[in-house]
Amino acid sequence: MKKEKYEILARKYRPKSFEEVVGQKHVVQTLSNALRLGKIGQAYLFSGMRGIGKTTVARILAKALNCVHGPTPTPCNECEFCQAITKDRAIDVLEIDGAASRRVEEARDLREGLQYQPLHSRYKVVIIDEVHMLTPEAFATLLKILEEPPSQIVFIFATTEAHKVPKTIVSRCQHFEFKRISQKDIVKHLAYIAHEEKISISQEGLFLIAEAAEGSLRDAESILDKAVSFAGNNISLDDLRVLLGTVPQKLLFEVSKIIFNGEAGEVFSLVDKLVESGYELINFYHQLIQHFRKLLLAKSLANFQDIIPVNEEEYQRYRKEASDLSGEELLRYLNALLKEEGPLKYSFQPRIYLETILVKLCHFGRLVALEDLIKTLAGEEGSKSGLLEAYSGEREKSFSPSRTGFSHPPSPGDLTSPGKAQRKGKRNQTFSLERESEKVMPTPAEKQDDTFLEKKPEKADSQQPGLKKSSHQVEVNKETTPAIHSFSPTTSSSFTPSPSPLLSPVSSSPLTPPSSSKSSVSPSASSSLEAKLPPEPSRARKLKDKLLAQALEDPQVQEFLEIFKAQVLSVQPLSSWSPKSSSQGIKAKESKKGVKK
Known part of the structure; x- marks a missing residue:
């Protein structure tokens, strides 16, 4: 018996209608209303980061225009035209890779072919992916047909770098900017896939995948697919951390404890442990920033589990560790980490630079708060105003001429230095x-x-x-x-x-x-x-x-x-x-x- 070919999760669960699109409500609603009212544009431009649904929405729009029940915002996905578009076999739907077909000759051939009527469908749809890769000559070739296209032609352009598309092209299109998908929407969609595929994974594991995807739903689905290949249908949190190269949460708490206790000598052994374990130092640093962010959230909010899902044990540990510090101290640590993120990323000696950063953080506990310093200097009977007056007087004194030996601007008679006296005597x-x-x-x-x-x-x-x-x-x-x-x-x-x-x-x-x-x-x-x-x-x-x-x-x-x-x-x-x-x-x-x- 022939074994069925495996289909990756990103293609298997690709949206087939506007209702299935995740995290792009503003785009879906606008296109659905336009189709319902019959206000179909001549050209559309979809822009945004990778893996957020640009090409998917373009295909759904092609289905909606050519469905036997259309134009409709809800294509049936059962008719001949919908099935042909789903399987990439539609003759009247041209999907072109802008990076491969970028020359002016190919743009001229496209323009010549668009003069003919659609063979089977209602509309001839031209989808150009990565349109910013076209040459200026190719863009110039498409200008006229974009401005006055035949009534049965619809252009859909997709790009990750909209600023590289000429303004003359953008002005002839309806521009839709796709947003980065939120972690909550990604976690929700991954939970649906895990349920359908009978995959056992915790909520913390799903959130870890969503965090690593950085707003790209396609990347999140690819990570989940890789995790299934690594650990099977029972995916633990440790398996995900090994797969993604993330540092265990226990080690992050150990680092923060060393910093708060000022144990600078322990920093070097800890960094050596990270290197020997094979962790990427820049990834560890990113996790350390997120760790201090969670501490700040635990200090600032009564319940931060609504923002970052963590298990009950980690939640209580964050609350306990944050209670020993003030919000200002946590903010100081977090600012220092964020300030050094860029230099560490491009450093030629990342290990030494990381050790230096952590040692500096260990000495932050010795810093005196400004309020405590004012109270100490002012004394019990002093006041802030009196301290400010004294400080102002010291500044005036420090910048006065008396620091050089004169209480007023020096005159020739005030010169008492030996060199000046000798020169004066010689002149006399x-x-x-x-x-x-x-x-x-x-x-x-x-x-x-x-x-x-x-x-x-x-x-x-x-x-x-x-x-x-x-x-x-x-x-x-x-x-x-x-x-x-x-x-x-x-x-x-x-x-x-x-x-x-x-x-x-x-x-x-x-x-x-x-x-x-x-x-x-x-x-x-x-x-x-x-x-x-x-x-x-x-x-x-x-x-x-x-x-x-x-x-x-x-x-x-x-x-x-x-x-x-x-x-x-x-x-x-x-x-x-x-x-x-x-x-x-x-x-x-x-x-x-x-x-x-």
Whole structure:
């Protein structure tokens, strides 16, 4: 005797009418009313996740349109047309896979074939599954026939990614969005199948299957079919957990106990136990999140069995464990777990990352609640307002300038640091000659002198308004007493006062140390030098200044100074001076031998 071919549960219990469709009441009611009123659309678009009834509803709609008693919302499933559609033998019902027939040539062939009338049925129904896989050219080919199709043509498109379908196609269709099927509806449908197939399974087992299906009825039926093959018609909860790779509930309670007791050392042995048992760590983590959710439900609701069906023993254990913690603490644990779910999923070291997360959770018990902290800081006689005032005062104090040593914004007189004092003393010493000359009234002869050369740092510009900077960093002051002219070649062609009118090596200069780019003249030395040297006429002084600037810019002079390690102390013009021969008026002297150029 030939053995009857086995039919999987998903096909055997596939709905054959609108009344048998699970969890899509809004779609079923709309289509039934349209068929009853004779308002049949030219194109329909069904979108939603996998395994929730899109293609099934499309076939039922094709039956309803072509049934001998139709169009009707309740096809008989007994006539020739209904039987042909059920067995996929209907000539006038074309079911096309959009992923396989996606090219523009196939779309053109379809368009040409739709010009003919149906052979046997009332309507020619075109069902295109995974329509989002069609090429843009294929969509463009179908645009015109979708907008003005023949009266006997009905298009039904099904897709899991409606956002990939062009808007021009969507606007020509009636769009129905299929919903994810609830766990209660899945459990109810699985219980019906188990009763019909004489399968023994607990309510908790059915809920475990529905939870693993994640809203897909077809996935739930496939899991039940696999469980029957694994354990036979008597399916226990442990069999399902082994099949689905879920962690036993006893182990989840052990993990939560370790976390609540703060036993961080036990975490590593527990994770090692999970790895040795072959459990997927990310699946364990998902179950741990669900476990803490149940604890939060047990704390928040009087009876959470209406939301999550569990047996009486587990229910009482959840209630007992949740009673030892506050709702805020459970919420803190759950938030921490949810925050680390994504990083754990994509971690290159999931075991180490999981151990780190669990150790952190073990230390959550040491955290002090904000209310307790306020009471502790405020004391028995304190109040929240007083604590806030003290906190505000501390913030103002922490952000005030007094943290840097000043009770008010610092002024130049408040600078007491050694570095600033030294820099300030050097600056005062550098300009001591100028300040002493300002205190002495100039003589009539001195008033005739117009210019005064002085080197000063750029930072002193605001303190010496009478000084103006030239292109050679030479500054002229017309109001101060003339001083001695001495120059020292540096990297920026700067110059410093020196009492000698000759070129001398830097090492022999008593006023210009080789390691310093700045030099200073004391007031006493400047007074004695001023007494010995009479003031020069302003015209001669200007000529010297001009010669000096040109000499310092001359490449040969710079090379000469670099070779002999010398510095320019004075410049004397020749009797027949011209700009071309300005470099010939420079006198130089080496340490022991004089050199003229």
